[in-house]
Amino acid sequence: MSTSVRIFLGGCLLVLLVVGGLMLMRPDLLMSSGSPSGGKSASSSQQPSAPEGDASQARPAMVVTVAPPKRELLPVQVVADGDVVAWQEASIASESNSLTLAEVLVDVGDTVKRGQVLARFNGRTVAEDVAQAKASLVEAQANAVEARANAERARRLLRTDSMSKQQADQYFAADRSAQARVRSAQAALASRRQNWQNVELRAPDDGVISSRTATEGSVPAAGTELFKLIRQGRLEWQAELGDADLMKVKAGDAVVVNAADGRKVAARVRAVAPSANTKTRTTLVYVDVPAGPGLWAGMFAHGTFELGQSPGLTVPLDAVVSSDGFLHVYRLKPDNHVERVRVTTGRQAADRIEVMPARGEQLSESDRLVVEGAAFLADADLVRVVSTPATEERAQDGSSANSQSTGNDIAPGSPDMKADDAARRAVPKDAGRVPADKVSGSAAFGVRVSMRNTVWSAREAA
16 A cells, blocks of 8 residues: 555544544534524524523522421420449458458349358458457456455455555455456457457448459458448439539439430439539539449440420421521511521420521511522522411411512422422432531531522423
């Protein structure tokens, strides 16, 4: 094949590649050039575009539902964390010295009664000491009887001058010494008997064994801790509260403590500490909790103080949206445009949440707030309202402000509503979802950020 033929074929291949690329990138050019009205479309594309104001007016309004805020009673709660500890933990130690621990009768977790034997020492040497002390006492008592008799005889002889006073005083002193030796022997016997009682280590109170260091065969010194006992099995939750929350809590308030197994344990405030921790700036609140499954000393627990109820202004959860790092609701104005109101959130009850207007904002029960569709709105957007039970009820009440917008209300199933539903379905369900831990306010709930441009595109496509 000659060089000229190769060059010709290469040029043809290059032209085909260019034409194919144009078809992939701009198929509309080929369609317009092939159609009879291609010239007209080209000329029409050169015509000036419509003003932006006309385009915005032609754009369809978002279909929404509205509901008024409600003032209702909400629970007043204070949430706190803290440690679960023993109410009182008794240390049970050995009172015997140089005795071998012969038997351990209880273990950690065992429930014991007052006076129950926990452990036994080898008492053979103690028994011998008791026997020796008894013998010493008998001997001392015999000597005391003899000394008392000698003293009585000396007293009689002294009256008749048959014995000198010096000799009589010696008998009197011997009598007193003998009586003292009796008392000493009695004390020694009592001590030996006490040691015999210490051979058995007993529980000082009802409770649960929380710790055991006693080991059979060991020889613990006197005062060595062998067991720990949670007295009466009572536990307490030591909640840590800041100054603001502490002012709301008092002794006797109801508390719900979350157990490790998911149970809700009812408890009561026993006392409030008189001083705060200088490092953490928190104060301990002592809450009596019943011992049972899911609660044990040393665990970390979460709880809620139930402090009654108070009124608050609530709105549906879907009415609150997050935008620009703040929370907002959209209030419907008489001209069917919406107005963005910045709020903060508070307590939550079922599907409603308490809202408080930010500084400079106002919100009342007579307002109409956007619920469905609020996440896709921007300030000053035009909307169409779907009739809802809430709006119909307000219309029956004769609200003149609300009656101005009823002319633009549309019913479910209408063409506009179907188009809007198609637009909503075109947006993923999780679009704009904000994680609950990123939402400001005391209640964690899911809010959706504004997806206005996405919704308009989806609606126009539908």
